Amino acid sequence: MAEHFESCVTQNLSHHMAIGEQEARILSELEQAPSKVKKGHELWKAGTRPDQLYTLRSGWAYSYHSLGEDSIRVLDIFMPGDLMGIRDATLPHHYTTAAMLTDGVICPFPTSRLKGIFENHPNLAMGIHASAARQQAVITDRLINVLSNDARCRIAHFILEIYYRIKRVHGDLGSGFTLPLLQKHISLALGLTHVHVSRILKALHADHVIKKTRSEIEILDLTCLHQISNFDAEKFGDKMNPLLVDERG
Amino acid sequence: MAEHFESCVTQNLSHHMAIGEQEARILSELEQAPSKVKKGHELWKAGTRPDQLYTLRSGWAYSYHSLGEDSIRVLDIFMPGDLMGIRDATLPHHYTTAAMLTDGVICPFPTSRLKGIFENHPNLAMGIHASAARQQAVITDRLINVLSNDARCRIAHFILEIYYRIKRVHGDLGSGFTLPLLQKHISLALGLTHVHVSRILKALHADHVIKKTRSEIEILDLTCLHQISNFDAEKFGDKMNPLLVDERG
DNA sequence: CGTACCTTTGACGGCTGTCAAAGGAAGTGG
DNA sequence: CCACTTCCTTTGACAGCCGTCAAAGGTACG
Numbered sequence: 260m261a262e263h264f265e266s267c268v269t270q271n272l273s274h275h276m277a278i279g280e281q282e283a284r285i286l287s288e289l290e291q292a293p294s295k296v297k298k299g300h301e302l303w304k305a306g307t308r309p310d311q312l313y314t315l316r317s318g319w320a321y322s323y324h325s326l327g328e329d330s331i332r333v334l335d336i337f338m339p340g341d342l343m344g345i346r347d348a349t350l351p352h353h354y355t356t357a358a359m360l361t362d363g364v365i366c367p368f369p370t371s372r373l374k375g376i377f378e379n380h381p382n383l384a385m386g387i388h389a390s391a392a393r394q395q396a397v398i399t400d401r402l403i404n405v406l407s408n409d410a411r412c413r414i415a416h417f418i419l420e421i422y423y424r425i426k427r428v429h430g431d432l433g434s435g436f437t438l439p440l441l442q443k444h445i446s447l448a449l450g451l452t453h454v455h456v457s458r459i460l461k462a463l464h465a466d467h468v469i470k471k472t473r474s475e476i477e478i479l480d481l482t483c484l485h486q487i488s489n490f491d492a493e494k495f496g497d498k499m500n501p502l503l504v505d506e507r508g
Numbered sequence: 509m510a511e512h513f514e515s516c517v518t519q520n521l522s523h524h525m526a527i528g529e530q531e532a533r534i535l536s537e538l539e540q541a542p543s544k545v546k547k548g549h550e551l552w553k554a555g556t557r558p559d560q561l562y563t564l565r566s567g568w569a570y571s572y573h574s575l576g577e578d579s580i581r582v583l584d585i586f587m588p589g590d591l592m593g594i595r596d597a598t599l600p601h602h603y604t605t606a607a608m609l610t611d612g613v614i615c616p617f618p619t620s621r622l623k624g625i626f627e628n629h630p631n632l633a634m635g636i637h638a639s640a641a642r643q644q645a646v647i648t649d650r651l652i653n654v655l656s657n658d659a660r661c662r663i664a665h666f667i668l669e670i671y672y673r674i675k676r677v678h679g680d681l682g683s684g685f686t687l688p689l690l691q692k693h694i695s696l697a698l699g700l701t702h703v704h705v706s707r708i709l710k711a712l713h714a715d716h717v718i719k720k721t722r723s724e725i726e727i728l729d730l731t732c733l734h735q736i737s738n739f740d741a742e743k744f745g746d747k748m749n750p751l752l753v754d755e756r757g
Numbered sequence: 758c759g760t761a762c763c764t765t766t767g768a769c770g771g772c773t774g775t776c777a778a779a780g781g782a783a784g785t786g787g
Numbered sequence: 788c789c790a791c792t793t794c795c796t797t798t799g800a801c802a803g804c805c806g807t808c809a810a811a812g813g814t815a816c817g
Contacts (some may be wrong), residue, residue: 275598308749308750308751309749309751310751324652326652326656326738330656332651332652332655332656334648334651334652346641346644346648347641348641348749348752349524349634349637349638349641349748349749349752350641350642350645350748350749351745351747351748351749351750354645354648354743369751370749370751370752371751371752373634373752374634374751374752374754377626377630377631377633377634377637378630381626381627381630381633382626384626384630384633384634384637385598385622385623385626385633388598388626388633388637388640389598391637391640391641391644392595392596392597392598392599392640393599395595395640395644395647396599396603398644398647398648398651399583399595399603399647401651402581402583402647402650402651402654403573403575403581403583405651405654405655405699406581406654406698406699407575407579407581407699409804409805410804410805441762441763441764442763442764443762443763449655450654450655450656451805451806452805452806452807453763453764454764454765454766454805454806454807454808455804455805455806457763457764457765457766458765458766458805460764461764461765461766473763473764473814473815489575494603496600498600499598499599499600500557500558500597500598500599500600500619501557501600502557502558502559502618502619502620502623503597503598503619503620503622503623505623658772658773659772659773690794690795690796691795691796692794692795700773700774701773701774701775702795702796703773703774703775703776703796703797703798704772704773704774706795706796706797706798707773707797707798709796710796710797710798722782722783722795722796
């Protein structure tokens with residue numbers, strides 16, 4: 260809480276591995292230019308060349324893929340500490356569009372500097388690769404969720420995914436916390452209609468499992484939520500494959 | 509066809525970027541021990557530590573996630589040239605189990621050597637990262653597919669995904685080709701029942717779009733297949749973000 | 758204070774899952 | 788080469804989850 264010498268990304272990457280002092284300095288350089296952005300601010304557009312990555316220092320953001328004019332699907336939910344844009348960094352064009360869900364602070368840095376990091380800081384390169392792999396794991400997990408579960412289970416699973424991701428960064432939080440996702444966003448992330456999401460949330464409230472309001476959520480019965488979602492919290496561990504970590508740290 | 513001096517992975521990675529001679533030598537070392545494996549052979553098990561990566565030299569393989577005893581979901585379909593196991597390489601435990609769909613030849617190499625590659629061959633490290641990102645793109649695309657489309661469209665989309673992946677490696681193939689995926693596998697990859705997959709395949713045949721037999725498939729009307737799936741073939745380009753490629757090559 | 762957006766509710770229909778059973782195709786052992 | 792088993796594919800009847808459409812009530816925001 261007290262120290263802010265650590266950059267946001269350092270905090271993120273150090274979940275996975277030991278970060279040396281020099282490496283921490285490199286990383287903090289990446290966050291030189293924090294800028295305040297407002298809700299709705301667009302970070303990048305689908306089809307453009309990925310020339311900036313961003314770290315999210317405060318606020319929430321999301322990315323989506325558009326099909327046709329009015330039809331989109333939500334892919335990523337970003338929260339403070341997340342590295343935004345690595346998914347597409349190596350591709351010639353962005354697959355998604357990304358925008359802020361709330362007001363917040365972001366720190367951009369040029370994609371081209373990834374090259375230098377890979378050349379001079381293999382340990383960081385591995386960390387970035389690992390962080391990307393972890394973001395992929397979230398998407399993969401959602402694919403499994405959507406492939407396997409009905410609406411009630413999908414929603415329970417999705418909420419727990421977010422709950423544990425917040426918990427990892429914020430430490431233990433109470434049963435209630437901020438969740439600036441509207442029913443619309445949940446439906447677009449899970450392949451449901453907002454009408455049906457409304458029905459399920461209502462039912463989950465009636466069953467004393469969760470209580471979701473416009474911008475917050477309260478988990479009334481965590482155990483029950485687990486039962487409904489058969490969610491495996493262990494997947495979200497931060498540990499790396501020991502075969503790949505540097506022992507000299 | 510004629511030259512086999514190039515290793516399988518070299519061929520794969522060189523789709524994305526220029527590979528130097530020395531780097532090619534490093535890569536070919538990775539394929540020192542090709543081994544014949546039979547259909548059904550298990551490459552790795554969920555929950556174990558990822559200590560081997562594999563390149564697939566011939567044959568087909570797949571990975572799946574199991575839920576409960578008899579219930580699984582198919583995640584990856586691997587075909588010759590693919591690097592198998594990078595998804596989980598940085599994680600402490602395999603998320604999936606992987607097995608051969610057909611007889612084939614694989615080349616294992618220890619995960620721990622990734623560390624050396626990241627330390628001494630940044631260009632290769634970037635290539636491996638890019639290759640992983642490309643595999644992620646396939647999964648992400650399937651998530652969008654499953655979130656957005658009905659059964660007929662999902663199946664059309666899935667078939668085109670595989671069609672273009674084969675085409676990229678094998679060059680132009682006729683309208684018919686080997687596809688050792690049973691209706692079971694298709695259903696497990698798309699969140700449908702094998703009964704319903706059977707119904708849709710029958711209908712697509714009746715409409716003269718495709719003709720799928722047990723181990724092969726023939727595309728009767730590619731244009732129509734595209735219309736049904738609204739599949740965007742450009743996503744499967746091999747190019748990298750120009751900001752990250754080494755100009756000295 | 759008015760407008761736009763979000764949430765809730767109800768009726769209705771369709772896509773797809775479930776169950777069950779029969780017909781083929783592949784693999785195995787004699 | 789045949790018999791037998793196992794697994795894959797096909798078909799039909801039926802049910803249910805969830806999408807669609809429509810409208811009203813809430814909540815934020817200018």
